[in-house]
Amino acid sequence: MTNNTKVTPSLDWLSDTSVFAVNRAAAHSDHLYYETMEQAELRGEMPWRHSLNGQWKFHYAKNPAARPAIFYEQGFDCSSWDSITVPAHIQLEGHGTPQYVNTMYPWDGVHDIRPPEVPMEDNPVGSYVTQFTVPKHMEDMPLFISFQGVESAFYVWLNGHFVGYSEDSFTPAAFDLTDYLQPGDNKLAVEVYQRSTGSWLEDQDFWRFSGIFRDVYLYTTPEIHVFDLAVQARLDDTYSKGSLKAAMQFQEALPAAAKITGSLHDKNGRLVQEAEGLFSEQTAVVPFDIDKPNLWSAEDPYLYSLYLQIYNEEGQLVEVVPQQVGFRRFEMIDKVMCLNGERVVFKGVNRHEFNARTGRVVSEADMLWDIKTMKQHNINAVRTSHYPNQTRWYELCDMYGLYVIDEMNLETHGSWQKLGEVEPSWNIPGNLPEWQDIVMDRAISMLERDKNHPSILIWSCGNESYAGEVIVQVANYFRQKDPSRLVHYEGVFHAREYDEASDMESRMYAKAANIITYLENDPEKPFILCEYMHAMNNSLGGMDKYTELENKYPMYQGGFIWDYIDQALVKKDRFGKEFLAYGGDFHDRPTDYIFCTDGLVFADRKLSPKMQEVKYLYQNIKLDVTDKEIKVRNENLFVDTSAYQLVWTLRRDGIVVYEESVQQQVPAGEEAAYSITIPQSLLAEAGVFTIDASMQLAASTAWAEAGFEVAFGQYVWEKQLAAPKASGILRVVEGDVNIGVHGRDFAVQFSKTAGSLTSLRYDGKEMIEIPPYPTFWRASTDNDNGYQQSYTAGVWLAASIARKCTDVALHADEKQVDVTFTYTFAIAEKVTVQTIYSVFPDGKVRVKAVYHGAANLPDLPTFALSLKTSADYSNLEWFAKGPEENYEDRSRGARLCRFQNTVVTNGTAYARPQESGTRTGVRWLTLTNEQGSGIQLQAADAPITCNASPYTALEIEQANHAYELPPVHYTVLTVAGKQMGVGGDDSWGAPVHPEHRLAAAEEQSFVFTINRA
Structure with a gap:
């Protein structure tokens, strides 16, 4: 037309x-x-x-x-x-x-x-x-x-x-x-x-x-053509009776003798019902009434196939329109958003259309990878930030099951926010009537194209365009044209006089405490975070603070992580090697540099370690595990757990010793406990025991193969035996400068001038290239830079490279030799660190590091010991929380397990080099060369935090791209009791939460041992 x-x-x-x-x-x-x-x-x-x-x-x-x-x-x-x-x-x-x-x-x-x-x-x-x-x-x-x-x-x-x-x-x-x-x-x-x-x-x-x-x-188009189709699949108040109306607008007036019929088929192709259309001039309606239709949801995206057949005056079939139909009802009930009568929680992401080589030109293969990855990581919702996507994306969301906020192509951010401050003096569209039609055109174009997709639950009036009558008129258009969906707009947060533009309270990057304040003060609208957890490079710390609200507050209905994929483009460096480039790398000015790399997956569609946390915190099935039972909590709204197999595995020191399946079936919204019995003979030996409960797909689906794990839970306990006393004889040589400790097939040397352990030889092989020293600095993350940690805590960077060894003490007997180094620092007189090395006759070296702090200093990024060994030692085996990197505030999705990688692959290829590759909960870490020799670090009193990298924190700190890092000569081992979390509330000022920081005035200590591998 x-x-x-x-x-x-x-x-x-x-x-x-x-x-x-x-x-x-x-x-x-x-x-x-x-x-x-x-x-x-x-x-x-x-x-x-x-x-x-x-x-x-x-x-x-x-x-x-x-x-x-x-x-x-x-x-x-x-x-x-x-x-x-x-x-x-x-x-x-x-x-x-x-x-x-x-x-x-x-x-x-x-x-x-x-x-x-x-x-x-x-x-x-x-x-x-x-x-x-x-x-x-x-x-x-x-x-x-x-x-x-x-x-x-x-x-x-x-x-x-x-x-x-x-x-x-x-x-x-x-x-x-x-x-x-x-x-x-x-x-x-x-x-x-x-x-x-x-x-x-x-x-x-x-x-x-x-x-x-x-x-x-x-x-x-044929001689009679359906120009526009509006499929209205509705449910009654009992959600058990469906009505379907296929309303058609034709390109031209219909001949008087034309005929229109419709047939509705189930997902297996079986005919459900046939109907004949009623028409006048250029419009027609084909109605159906369906008793007990199968309902569409993200959990069970049931689609019917509707076929509309158009016949001309001669009775010839001239056009057939196929349309997938999902029966579902989305509505507000008692100030709560409900799908098919049940409160829904959006476990969502924001998604740009993006490909590292082609930009916003994305293929069907890209889209399929995205949607399968979302389903595999328990993501149930997506916001099309900040524009309508390709039609195929909505078809896939219908088929695979994702809830969609469809957002119109509107953002005027630069017209009202300058340097972070709200300043709407020349904001558009605002209340300016000359902008009404052009903005409304975008709303109409989106709604008319996308209206038949059941996956779309919410229309969004755009993003970050402040507020005003123009946007209110758009919201009213959506409501009038399509009452089956709700309307979203976040910008009214800045101008409450236009609150009617949104059916829900939507905010960006609100802190959990502020959300609780809203929810506990008799709110009028349900709450969602249209953007939260700014996932910029090494980030996403503290996400659990938000997901914990889901079951505490009915009017909290989830959020959408910013965002799904890094927007980095493939570029070649001056030597012709490809890398992922960000803002400024094309000499583009003005630019916002690294800020485009804030995705859960990298621009080349490789998973980032952050997905480990998302998958766990978004899982709909919770598994609470003890050594006696597994409690299954099914938080799905509509489906039971019969599609999954529950498998529990007993491991000792990370190695499987027993495995069993449990017959289970838990209805939606319910929980059940299943007893488990561990053969006692398996518990005779000492070790660290884990029970891993895993909910796995019983059969392959469109998005994952049979056996794929959708949820897990873990229980950990330890059975200790008295450690055998070390045998052997120690020979101590205290020279003028060095202290040597010698035993069978090993030798340890300490230097009074270097103020550290300077040599550790097992079987004649040197393990220390650069001595260990206390460090308080980790390579800055983008979140660290966002709240200016280098400025506020830069004294700890200086302290990490400038120390003074003020005392070396030796205590020796035939069973143990202790060498204690005391360090002071220019940043404050009271700040001292003691490192105590205890050498035993079997060659073990126990290391204890103690930090004595001082008030009126900024929080420490970390307190650790860092040493260098040869890069020949590059093979890693861990018994730690993993398998992906994890941090104090991003470890809920990690589990205690045994895994292997290498020093080169241990780090994460963030677009800008930064702190990465750390593991918490480390029981032991083995570092070996290709011949299998090397060292093992083992936690003593409590699990430790470790990192193995080809680079020091300072080398990483100075690099803006991976190609700027130096050639690899060393393996850098960094051991800590605890490192500051990575944060993630936002990337422009939100600090790490207090419980995941290291206060400068508090004493810190950790203990580990070094032994031959």
Whole structure:
């Protein structure tokens, strides 16, 4: 349904809020349609659709003045132009510069403009040309073209005739080409501008690109065509009776003798019901009433298949429309959001469409990887931050089961927040009537395209655009047009007079304590965190403080982690080696640098260690384990646990000694305890025992194979025997400078001048390259930088490299030799560290480190001992919490286990090098070379915290990219009793929670032993 009018295109449209669509087809549903029932059942490629993806001729200009203005004319020769891939971003095809900015507009500090002005002298233009011939089976039919995504404004010509213009980068734009077609080759010309009025509305936290970045295709329609389909699948108050109405709007008036029928089939293809449509003029409705329909939810995404068949006056089938249907009811009950009558908790993430090589051009393989990864990690909800996604994403969410907040393409962050402060003096859209239509157009385009997807529970009015009447009108449109969903908008937090814009209280990065205050003061709306746990590189500490609210407060209904995937782009360094680049690496200015790398998965779609914590804290099935029973708490709303197998495993020192399956079936919302019996003979030996309970898929699903673990719980206890006394003879040599301790096949040396252990030899092999010294510094994380730890706690960085050994004491007898080093530090007289080395006749060296602190000093990042050994010692085996890295405030998802890696792979490849690879709860750690010789570190009084890295904390501190790190010569072992957590409430000022910090005035100590491996 289009209305082509003859107009002369103008560049003035780029800065005119009243012109955002010229000759563009009205927004409509994204349904498919076919010629036969067989085609519809297969839901394959549409014969009535012809892709124009591929190589187009292309010209790039830095601004409109440099563009080939008449390139669209028939006589203009483009044969010498470069080629460009469609779909693709211009900036990733070798033209112009990718630019990453977060809140500020990309021209900040470059052009002094205010909306709706556009910096025309800095407005890159892409001129695209392709030739096409109308496919034979589409000849003599109306022909349209659809652009699924173009950033940010574009003009279209066919055979020299102007066709139309559109803004809004993330919803489709369709145009009628019929009047401009010619036999044989047709010249299609598209002119794309990076900056337009739309750019003021697209100030999202992402890379700034331009170009045709989603599919382009021709399509035609049969003689009778469903232009728009609205499927309304409703449930009554008992959730046991369903009504389905398929409301259709046709491209033209229906013939009087036309016929419309519908058939509804279950997920196995069996016919459930047939119905005949009622129609008048250009509209029709096919109604169904279903008794006890299977309901759709993320836990059980049951989809029916609806087929609408359209017959012409002669009774011939001319069109079949297949549509997946999910019966579900989403509503507010007693101020709580409920799905099918049950309170829902969103265990969500925010997701940008992103690929490290192609930017926001994402393939179906990317989408499938994303959705399977989410399901495997117990994520049940996604917010399309901050724009409508490709249609296929919603289809996958319908099929696999994810709750969706569908967010319209609106963000004006830079117009009202400057340097973190709210300053809305020139905020848009606000209450400005000239912005109402262009903003509303984006809402309409999203709702009309996406309305038939059961996965979408909530419409979002956009992101970080402050507040005002324009957004309130959008919210009211959503409610009036679609009462089956709720409406979300977070920005009213800053302007409560517009509170009606959101049906829920939505906040970003609210602290858990503030959420509790809200929930305990008789709130009017349920609470969600549309963004929380800013997962920037090594982060996500303290997430449990939020998930603990889920069962305490009915009106707390979860949140959406920021965010799912790092936005880092593949780039080559000066030596031709690829790396993942972030803001500024393309000389893009202004930029927000590293702030684009805050995902749970890396940009190359490899899991980050943070996912270990997410999976555990988001699990719907909780397993409480003792040595007598396993309690299964099923927090699913709709499904029992029969799809899973419960397996418990007894391990001694990390090695399996017994395993058993438990027959279980726990209804949704209930719990049950299952007794377990451990054969007593297995407990005779001493060791650290663990019982791991694992809930595993009994059969393969669309998102994981049989045996995949969805939930776990662990119980740990220890059985100790008296340690045998060390045998052997110690020989002590106290020289003028060195103290030597010698035994059978080992030798230890301490230096009074170096003030440390300087040599440890087992079987003649030296284990100490650089002596151990106290350290108080870890390589800064991005969260550390966010609250300026280097500034507030930098004295500990100095103390880590500048110390004074003030005393060396020796105490020796035939069973034990103790050498004690005392260190003082310039930062405060009272701060001292003692390191006591105790050497035993069997070659073990016990190390005790004691910190005596002082008041009025900042918290310590860590208190540890760090030493270097040869890089030849690179193989690691751990008995620790793992297997992924974990920290004091991010260890709930780790379990005590035995695992192996290497020093090189132990660290995590964050986009900017920083603290990584640490494990808490370490019982022992073995470091060996390829021949199997080396050392073992073993906890003594209590588990310790360890790290093994090719680099020191200071080397990592100085590197902005991995390629800046020095060549590997050493293995750096760092041992601590406790290290400060990594934090994660936000990355711009939120400190680590007090219980996970090290107070400078408190004494700290830890003990471990070193022995040959």
